[in-house]
Amino acid sequence: LAKTTQPISMDSYEGQEVNITCSHNNIATNDYITWYQQFPSQGPRFIIQGYKTKVTNEVASLFIPADRKSSTLSLPRVSLSDTAVYYCLVVRGNTPLVFGKGTRLSVIA
Amino acid sequence: EAGVAQSPRYKIIEKRQSVAFWCNPISGHATLYWYQQILGQGPKLLIQFQNNGVVDDSQLPKDRFSAERLKGVDSTLKIQPAKLEDSAVYLCASSLQGTNQPQHFGDGTRLSIL
Numbered sequence: 026l027a028k029t030t031q032p033i034s035m036d037s038y039e040g041q042e043v044n045i046t047c048s049h050n051n052i053a054t055n056d057y058i059t060w061y062q063q064f065p066s067q068g069p070r071f072i073i074q075g076y077k078t079k080v081t082n083e084v085a086s087l088f089i090p091a092d093r094k095s096s097t098l099s100l101p102r103v104s105l106s107d108t109a110v111y112y113c114l115v116v117r118g119n120t121p122l123v124f125g126k127g128t129r130l131s132v133i134a
Numbered sequence: 135e136a137g138v139a140q141s142p143r144y145k146i147i148e149k150r151q152s153v154a155f156w157c158n159p160i161s162g163h164a165t166l167y168w169y170q171q172i173l174g175q176g177p178k179l180l181i182q183f184q185n186n187g188v189v190d191d192s193q194l195p196k197d198r199f200s201a202e203r204l205k206g207v208d209s210t211l212k213i214q215p216a217k218l219e220d221s222a223v224y225l226c227a228s229s230l231q232g233t234n235q236p237q238h239f240g241d242g243t244r245l246s247i248l
Contacts, residue, residue: 059236068240068241069239123179125176
């Protein structure tokens with residue numbers, strides 16, 4: 026599976042839009058991009074998954090350019106409760122998820 | 135719907151002792167996973183079950199770790215004997231059968247080895 030690279034940490038003020046970019050240069054044709062969120066002392070929680078262009082749900086948007094070598098998770102108007110670690114993963118069928126270290130987002134009042 | 139249940143939430147043992155963790159997946163989820171998460175790192179898959187059969191256990195240290203999923207529902211993960219480097223959070227996850235199904239995680243068991 027394609028290795029992913031994302032920033033180690035990010036800071037944001039409350040109410041701002043946060044964009045976390047992930048690179049996955051070796052993504053294969055059948056691979057999907059998935060994002061998970063993890064709060065302290067909790068297990069990861071699925072946020073969003075996409076294949077190409079744009080996917081939006083009640084929590085976030087996922088932007089994937091045509092070459093699919095990167096993706097951007099967009100969190101609109103973050104609040105303190107969005108402080109968490111965000112993981113970008115490339116998934117293929119039923120192969121195991123491979124988590125990196127993720128991006129630690131700190132939202133400041 | 136009820137989420138993935140795990141117990142205990144915390145466990146402290148001495149090295150060379152044994153320990154067991156229990157997981158009850160979401161009802162109807164055929165696939166069950168055990169992950170190990172060391173502080174500051176992302177979760178690492180230990181074993182994956184499809185119903186009561188093992189799909190992938192390539193990263194399970196089989197000399198000391200074992201897991202079973204009798205009857206294709208609940209699962210237990212055991213460590214015997216424990217080593218200091220086994221200190222971690224052990225997460226259980228489950229998903230529906232099928233391609234690219236999202237995984238639903240429990241809150242894990244935090245294991246400390248003294």
